[in-house]
Amino acid sequence: MASTSGAAQVLVASNRGPVSYQVRDDGSLHAKRGGGGLVSGLSAIGPDAGALWVCSALGDGDREAVRRGVGEDGVRMLDIPAEIHSDAYNGIANSVLWFVHHMLYQTPLEPVFDAEFRRRWASYETYNRAFAEALAAEAAEGAAVLVQDYHLVLVPGMLRELRPDLRIGHFSHTPWAPPEYFRMLPDDIAEAVLRGMLGADRLGFLTRRWADAFTACCEAFVGGTGDTRIGVHGLGADADFLRRRAHEADVEERMTALRAEIGEGRRAIVRVDRTELSKNIVRGLLAYRQLLADRPEWRERVVHVAFAYPSRQDLAVYRDYTAEVQRLAAQINDEYGTADWTPVVLHVKDDFARSLAAYRLADVALVNPIRDGMNLVAKEVPVISDEGCALVLSREAGAHEELGEDAVTVNPYDIVGTADALHRALTLSPAERADRTKRLAAAATALPPAQWFLDQLTALTGQDGG
Ligand code: G6P
Numbered sequence: 268m269a270s271t272s273g274a275a276q277v278l279v280a281s282n283r284g285p286v287s288y289q290v291r292d293d294g295s296l297h298a299k300r301g302g303g304g305l306v307s308g309l310s311a312i313g314p315d316a317g318a319l320w321v322c323s324a325l326g327d328g329d330r331e332a333v334r335r336g337v338g339e340d341g342v343r344m345l346d347i348p349a350e351i352h353s354d355a356y357n358g359i360a361n362s363v364l365w366f367v368h369h370m371l372y373q374t375p376l377e378p379v380f381d382a383e384f385r386r387r388w389a390s391y392e393t394y395n396r397a398f399a400e401a402l403a404a405e406a407a408e409g410a411a412v413l414v415q416d417y418h419l420v421l422v423p424g425m426l427r428e429l430r431p432d433l434r435i436g437h438f439s440h441t442p443w444a445p446p447e448y449f450r451m452l453p454d455d456i457a458e459a460v461l462r463g464m465l466g467a468d469r470l471g472f473l474t475r476r477w478a479d480a481f482t483a484c485c486e487a488f489v490g491g492t493g494d495t496r497i498g499v500h501g502l503g504a505d506a507d508f509l510r511r512r513a514h515e516a517d518v519e520e521r522m523t524a525l526r527a528e529i530g531e532g533r534r535a536i537v538r539v540d541r542t543e544l545s546k547n548i549v550r551g552l553l554a555y556r557q558l559l560a561d562r563p564e565w566r567e568r569v570v571h572v573a574f575a576y577p578s579r580q581d582l583a584v585y586r587d588y589t590a591e592v593q594r595l596a597a598q599i600n601d602e603y604g605t606a607d608w609t610p611v612v613l614h615v616k617d618d619f620a621r622s623l624a625a626y627r628l629a630d631v632a633l634v635n636p637i638r639d640g641m642n643l644v645a646k647e648v649p650v651i652s653d654e655g656c657a658l659v660l661s662r663e664a665g666a667h668e669e670l671g672e673d674a675v676t677v678n679p680y681d682i683v684g685t686a687d688a689l690h691r692a693l694t695l696s697p698a699e700r701a702d703r704t705k706r707l708a709a710a711a712t713a714l715p716p717a718q719w720f721l722d723q724l725t726a727l728t729g730q731d732g733g
Contacts, residue, residue, distance in 0.1 A: 273405035276317035277724065279305060280398050280422060281415035282356060284322025286339055288332040296332055298339070304502050305415065308720020314341075321401050323347055323356075323394075343405065347397050354390030356418065357581050363452075364417040364460075368441045369545040369638045370448050376544075376584065380453050388456060392421060395463070399425035406433055411727050414467070416440050421459065424466030436727040437464055438471040438500070441640040442665065443480040446487040454488075461489045469496040469727050473641045474665040498726055501669055503714040504646040513623045513651040521624035525572065528612050529628075534569045534693055537629035537656075539622045539644050541578035542589045542615070547637045547661070547679050548575050549588075552595045552611065554635075554685035559603050559610065562690055567608045569693065571599075571633075572625055576617040589615065629656045631692040634664060635679045641665040645674075646711035655701035657692035659685070669710045673703040 285306050289297045300306075309318055324330045324344045332338060333346040347355075363378065365371070372378050399422050402412055414422045414437045423435045443449075449457060461484060464470060472478040478497050485492045512518070529535050536555065540546040555571045575592050579585045596613040603610045614621065626632070632648040645666040648656050660667055660674035667676065675688045695703070714722070 272408045274407055275319035275405045276407050276410050278319050278321060278402055278406055278410060278412040280321045280402055280419055282323050282418040284320055284342055284344060286342060288328035290328050290331055296337055304716035304719055307505055307716035311717035311721060319343060319405055323352060345397050345401055347394055351390045351393050354387040355394035358387035359391040360418045361579050368444045370444060371544050378451060395419055395421035396425055398422050399429060402426055403429040408432055411724060421463035424463040427466040434727050435467045436469045436723060437467045442638045443477040445480045446484050449484045457488055461485055465493055465495045467495055471498050471500050471723050473501055474668045475499050500719050500722055501714055502641055502719045504650050504711045505716050506650050506712040509647055509651050513627055517620040518623045521621040522628060525624050529570045534630040535572050535628060536631040536633055536689060537572045537625045538633040539574040542575045543578050544588050545637050547635050548592050549595060550682055551633050551635050553682045556599050557682055557686035558689050561686060571611045573611060573613045574622055575615055577615060626651050627653045631657045631659060633659050635661045635677055635685060636664050637679050639664040645670060649704045649707035649711055652704050655704040657695050657700050658707060659688045659692050670707055673706045
């Protein structure tokens with residue numbers, strides 16, 4: 268048991284931290300700050316709260332920053348060896364755990380639980396242990412620790428052994444697999460995952476559905492959830508930030524450029540995703556092609572604006588998926604395009620200002636994941652839409668629990684059904700579209716990131732008894 272007590276009263280642990288570094292040509296380090304729910308959440312508790320964010324160095328720039336002792340107050344970056352990190356992050360978290368919770372394994376994408384997998388699992392344990400030890404060293408007596416996501420499922424159990432005095436929470440930003448699917452994992456690994464999580468005092472999930480799936484897995488494999496409490500916190504969109512950011516000059520510029528790409532008087536079906544298999548971008552394109560095939564009246568009158576930003580490109584399966592998206596978009600353009608109409612406008616270079624521009628001018632937003640923890644695009648579009656936007660939403664996205672009533676719901680596997688839903692969405696009357704958008708925006712902003720974070724913290728420290 269660690270005898271030292273650190274100074275931090277509130278600790279957050281996640282693989283990706285709030286800042287990353289790049290080495291410039293002149294050798295200097297450039298710091299880039301990220302956004303998201305945790306960043307707003309931590310800023311909500313204020314600079315005097317004694318908060319510390321423990322994260323992993325992710326690239327050469329981050330490692331160099333750690334070596335040079337460069338860092339920000341309130342952030343501790345762990346320099347975990349690159350091979351260990353890659354095994355844990357690419358080999359286990361993003362290949363195995365992500366695939367299980369999103370139920371992505373299907374022939375020919377099959378799980379491979381061989382000796383190499385076991386070697387990577389050992390790295391995953393080492394990587395989790397590095398976090399647990401850093402947290403144990405930094406946390407003050409009785410501090411609250413909020414561990415994030417599938418990268419760090421073993422941390423609560425490990426930390427509990429090192430520091431029984433701490434209040435430990437864990438939050439899952441992904442779905443959780445039902446027992447029939449979760450049992451695909453080798454028995455000892457499935458048990459290690461669940462027992463690791465149950466080392467926490469309290470576990471948070473984005474929706475009731477994922478929380479229930481976790482409980483069902485515990486009942487099936489480890490005899491229940493024991494004393495660990497379970498709560499649901501449906502992260503919402505950050506309305507204040509989005510409304511302000513979406514009206515800055517760079518967004519206005521990109522709106523002008525996008526309007527020119529779409530063409531005068533045409534409707535826009537917009538999607539914005541990281542290119543992950545769970546986002547179902549290929550079936551979205553197939554559904555759009557089906558719409559053009561079945562309903563020729565839409566040809567030349569609609570454009571599918573698809574932003575598919577590369578993600579986790581160290582993994583071949585993610586790279587192949589990006590290539591497939593590009594191939595299919597080009598094929599649809601070849602098949603249906605005319606001299607002055609490009610049916611699919613695909614962009615793969617990440618540009619946040621352009622994403623906001625697309626949200627503002629979208630007539631229809633297509634959000635059709637196979638499975639998704641929440642999906643914030645579905646929540647952000649209605650908040651900043653200029654003239655109202657119809658939302659085509661997968662029933663398998665966590666956001667559907669809150670937005671389903673005012674969206675056009677789709678089964679993400681059903682290409683013809685999705686094509687019909689796109690048609691319905693395109694033909695909603697302007698008044699109906701505006702009404703629905705208003706209700707969607709209200710539901711989407713019910714739990715802003717700062718409140719989402721504070722709710723978890725108070726529930727963990729027992730102040731609300733939850
Ligand atoms: C998505 C998921 C999160 C996850 C994150 C990691 O946003 O919803 O659950 O933590 O991806 O992304 P990264 O780029 O760090 O692999």
